[in-house]
Amino acid sequence: MIDVTVVGSGPNGLVAAVVAARAGLSVRVLEAAPTIGGGVRTAELTLPGFRHDVCSAVHPAALASPVFRKLGLLDRIDWIVPEVSYAHPLDGGRAGVAWRDLDRTVDALGADGPAWRRLIAPLLARQRGVGSFTGSQLLRVPRDPIAAFRFGLRSLEQGTPLWNLRFDGDVAPALFTGVVAHAAGGMPSLPSAGAGLLLAMHAHGAGWGFPAGGSQAIADALADELRTLGGEIVTDAPVSSLSEVADSRAVLLDTAPELLFTADLPTRYARALRRYRYGSGVAKVDFALDGPVPWSDPDVRLAPTVHVGGSRAEMSTAENAVRRGFQPGAAGAPARHPYVLVTQPSVADPTRAPAGKHVLWAYTHVPAGSTLDATELITAEIERFAPGFRDVVLASVSSSATEIAAHNPNYLGGDIYAGELTMAQLVKRPVVSTAPWRTPVPGVYLCSSATPPGPAVHGMNGWWAARLALRERFGIGTGG
Incomplete structure (x- = not known):
């Protein structure tokens, strides 16, 4: 019998696996996709030589993460x-x-x-x-x-x-x-x-900050350490039922809570899980560019992250409309312009594209389950603050919220945060508990973004869940 099985190889799952392996336990990670990383994968999505982050690209929480510091991840990457941390262009060629x-x-x-x-x-x-x-x-x-x-x-x-x-x-x-x-x-x-x-x-x-070469470096560094410690990672290994990992003394799920419904749950816990709500989806477009984005304000050209959305009033109108179910750009939608989150990592990392070329990643929020191809919508919004952007586009690949959910089943409806961020769900994530990583299924713990402290690439969810599992299942003290 293996000591610990981790389902999912996102950063939280890999942190949990490393913590368990460092405690001397036998560890196995099962990943449904052909490659590891979950939300921190990097791939050539448009043209050869253009390396795009599949989901998360810039990591404000990573360099401040006490877990990444404890695990030495800040030194190995x-x-x-x-x-410039981020920039915000405005009409009239201005920018914050x-x-x-x-x-x-x-x-x-x-x-x-x-x-x-x-x-x-x-x-x-x-x-x-x-x-x-x-x-x-x-x-x-x-x-x-x-x-x-x-x-x-x-x-x-x-x-x-x-x-x-x-x-x-x-x-x-x-x-x-x-x-x-x-x-x-x-x-x-x-x-x-x-x-x-x-x-x-x-x-x-x-x-x-973000890793040179792409976010994949985070997953690869954690995976390298896990293998050094004797851990095993198996890709192309989807888990559709908890019965498939019953040979483990402890199971940590870097997944949406839905996998728990394959077990016999107490009525009260099952009811609480069913009340857990998912948020808006995202529609994403990756661009391969022939040169830098011609932002009107030259300082914006220095920023790997750019928030495109105009004024505070425009952004609040756009985001509130999506929450009410309006598709961005649709006839009758209350917002004229959507909010678009743009990353252009190649302005600081030339390894991401061939010499002189650039990559750009952008998404806009959409209602869950949307099938919108946001290519034209996003292109027009960038053009608003960077006239001539169309002229530098070599290729693009669109991913609707539905396609994102199909590619990663943990992103239900295209919700990349694994749960809506509301006041109620800051307390119940996914249930109200002083130890929300623990489930009523013996030996099974949640370690995904559906648990505290919520989404972001910091590994804290995996850290807290693994420490709890070590203490409760193996009697291993975790100290500070």
């Missing part, structure tokens, strides 16, 4: 940390730029610069405490109450109709709303504001 240097950002924001500093600097001053508070679950006493208070106060401000009181101009609120929109939630809302604050803090802290 060649991380690129750009001087979140430089990693907070002072430079404040200076560039002019009259709203001091307000930006007051929003972010107190969090930076206690960023470890903020990370601890947001890095587990809400049902516990914060280790740093001051950090939690500062974070909560700012979330309350930016997550309610008070959000327009801080700034006087239009650049700073748009710059902040661009990161808030990552959460694919309502605007304004507390969970979305909290997610945005955390991302903005990282932008001026450890930075929005």
